[in-house]
Amino acid sequence: MTSMGNAARPGPDPQVVKQAISWALRLRNNRSNVRLHAQCEQWREAHQDHELAWQRVQALQQELSSQLTSIPGAHRALETSAQGLGRRQALKMLSGVLIASSAAWVSRDLTGWQRWTSDLATATGERRSIQLPDGTRLQLNTDSAVDLDFNPQQRLIKLVRGEILVTCGTSTSAPLLVQTRHGLLEGIDGRFSVRQDAECTLLSVVSGNVAIHSPHQADGLSTQVHAGESYLVRQTEVVPAPPINMDVGAWADGLIVTRGMRLADFLAEVGRYRHGYLGCSSEIADLRLSGVFRLEDTDKLLAVLPQTLPVQLRYRTRWWVSLERAV
Structure with a gap:
């Protein structure tokens, strides 16, 4: 399949995650140090990504601990081994567990705040189907989020992150629009999927037609996409997608x-x-x-x-x- 990620917003810089791990280690070894706790609080409050990285590291530590409790003596053995490590070695070990083993999870789920602020959203592994007021069927794939703006003047679905499948009918009212960070799509009596990555948007039309309105097209014209066709919409171009080796919907x-x-x-x-x-x-x-x-x-x-x-x-x-x- 065409290379597509599922993060509509870049995750925190890996250095931020490492800083969160470093704070966790320092506090673990200095639980009674009030000043250190205060400094950590200041770091967490300095930026939204700091707090998100901190919460994810804490969650991963708790999950690792729960895994170890099911193995008799494993947690004590790990504690004993950790006590024999210097701070640099311990940081390297914990980084390996929390970053290397779950880098994809960290980069994706640290943007979970969007699930709380968007009109409709799904968690990792969740899918959701909704019928909108105009009869349009909107389906959200895993880890996706959308905002809706429906009024007499427009019907707009803003894809914040992830992937959606839209089934729409012919309407004499305002056109049905799907906005991504790379362009504006207009659905015309059909079924189509939209998958947004940081670099591009993949549009695949199952039935009907979709028009791609991109401000970067030199001639100012829209690209008409028909059933069975897929297009990549980037910041600088709209091009046919390479053959896709899976059923998009x-x-x-x-x-x-x-x-x-x-x-x-x-x-x-x-x-x-x-x-x-x-x-x-x-x-x-x-x-x-x-x-x-x-x-x-x-x-x-x-x-x-x-x-x-x-x-x-x-x-x-x-x-x-x-x-x-x-x-």
């Missing part, structure tokens, strides 16, 4: 339907529906797979892969999963 039915898709790309797609790290070794990244996969339980979905490909699953924790070549 299958997620609305809780499915991923692939046709000769690279394993690495498939795992990136599945990773949108679960927390944590999901990846594979480079030696199996180019393996191809086709099939219909259900999304309601991604662990069950992953368990099917060794039955069709020469791979094996390796779970380090519930939220760190990697695939390697089967031995």
